[in-house]
Amino acid sequence: MxxxxxxxxxxxxxxxxxxxxxxxxxxxxxxxxxxxxxxxxxxxxxxxxxxxxxxxxxxxxxxxxxxxxxxxxxxxxxxxxxDFDLAAFHVDYPLKFETVTHSQLLGSMMGIGLVREKFGDILISEEQVIQLLTCGDTADYVQQQLVQAGKVPLSLKRIPLDELLHKQEPETERTVTVSSLRLDVVLSEAFHLSRSKVKPLVQNEKAKVNWRPVTDPSMQLEEGDMLSLRGSGRVRLDRIEGETKRGKIRINIALIGG
The missing domain is CATH 3.30.1370.160 (Ribosomal Protein S8; Chain: A, domain 1)
Incomplete structure (x- = not known):
């Protein structure tokens, strides 16, 4: 094989x-x-x-x-x-007057010429404390060039790895039945949206499967796939449990962050 x-x-x-x-x-x-x-x-x-x-x-x-x-x-x-050559940063910004979102920071890092593979998790606490990880060989460049997110000024301070925030996202497990393992069908069921709403979102690159943008609503999913839909959240397809008597497919999913 x-x-x-x-x-x-x-x-x-x-x-x-x-x-x-x-x-x-x-x-x-x-x-x-x-x-x-x-x-x-x-x-x-x-x-x-x-x-x-x-x-x-x-x-x-x-x-x-x-x-x-x-x-x-x-x-x-x-x-x-x-040996892993990691660099961690605390992001200072005018917290009392501004907010910085994950997508804004991600866009700003891409905007200074970094590919996604050069930085790790972007951590934002409930109190809006922000930290980020980069490869060590790009740390100086990031510290010099990442000076704003949108219109919000930023200042990066290097911190030791043991000061990193814990990333603990709650998970809610559900067992649902779907007519097929198509991407749009599972997203529709997971987020309680109509397929007519989900389909154009997928076609316009608003969905990801395993952290990669997809545009095919009919994509067939497999156990372990991580799905995300912009504006709705993330869901993991944990198990495919088989067919019901009516020919539908029973699956176990985990909603991430809710």
């Missing part, structure tokens, strides 16, 4: 990249550090490695980090925190 059969077609390029990383570790017998990976990419790395001779560790600065850098290494190597 081909390795690629375990993954969606759009993931094959990343699978090739992982295979290249593994080959580098094997042939050069040295560690290989990646940029930040989303949870789906981390799962792909673990799946490909299996129980082979190349090992992997992940770190995003805190135990509950979502986006993490991966360190692939031979069995002689013992990873240390410093």
């Amino acid at each position: 081909s390795l690629y059969q375990h993954f969606r077609r759009e993931e094959h390029a990343f699978v090739d990249q992982v295979l290249d990383w593994i080959e580098t570790v094997r042939t050069e017998y040295r560690p290989k550090r990646t940029d930040f990976l989303d949870p789906r990419q981390q799962k792909i790395v673990r799946t490909i490695l299996g129980t082979g001779d190349v090992l992997a560790s992940f770190s995003g600065g805190a135990p509950d980090a979502e986006r993490r850098r991966c360190l692939l290494y031979p069995d002689y190597f013992l990873p240390e925190v410093e």
